[in-house]
Amino acid sequence: MTLSPQVLGLLVGGLVPALCYGTAGVLAKVSTNAGMSVGGHLICIGVMVSVVGVVFQWLLPGALPSGAAIASSSLYGILWGLGTGFVALGLIQYKTPLAKLVPLYNMNTLIAVFLALIIFLEWQNVDVIKLVLGAIFVIVGGVLVSIA
Incomplete structure (x- = not known):
C-alpha cells in the first residue's frame, strides 16, 4: 500500500x-x-x-x-x-495540574489556523463551516477538560 x-x-x-x-x-x-x-x-x-x-x-x-x-x-x-x-x-x-493545563495551551492551534487563514489566504482552500464547527468543539473541549 x-x-x-x-x-x-x-x-x-x-x-x-x-x-x-x-x-x-x-x-x-x-x-x-x-x-x-x-x-x-x-x-x-x-x-x-x-x-x-x-x-x-x-x-x-x-x-x-x-x-x-x-x-x-x-x-x-x-x-x-x-x-x-x-x-x-x-x-x-x-x-x-498538567491534565488541565495542556488542553488550554494546545488551543494555540486555533491561533495558528486563524493566522494561516488570513496571512496565507488558506480560507480559499477550506470548508469554513467545518472549520468553525471544529474550532467550537476544540474550545468547548478545552474548557471542559480544564474545569474537570
Whole structure:
C-alpha cells in the first residue's frame, strides 16, 4: 500500500509531532516536579533543540537562508521559549495540574489556523463551516477538560 504525499505529510508533520509534544508535556511535569527551575528547564531544552537542529541540518542540508527566514525562525524560537517558560511557571509556581493545563495551551492551534487563514489566504482552500464547527468543539473541549 502506497500512501499519498499528503497522507505522509500529515503523518510526518502531524502525528509524529503530536506524539513528541504530548510526551514532552509529561516530561516538563517530571522535570519541574524534580526541582528544575524555569530558566534551567529552558536552557536544557534549548541545548537539546540545537542538537536536534544540527542532526536535521546534517541529514537534510538546506540552502543558505534569507534574512526573512532567519528572522521568522528566531521569532518562532522566542515565542516558543516564552510559551514553554510560562507552561513551566504554571507547573512550578501555581502547581497547575498538567491534565488541565495542556488542553488550554494546545488551543494555540486555533491561533495558528486563524493566522494561516488570513496571512496565507488558506480560507480559499477550506470548508469554513467545518472549520468553525471544529474550532467550537476544540474550545468547548478545552474548557471542559480544564474545569474537570
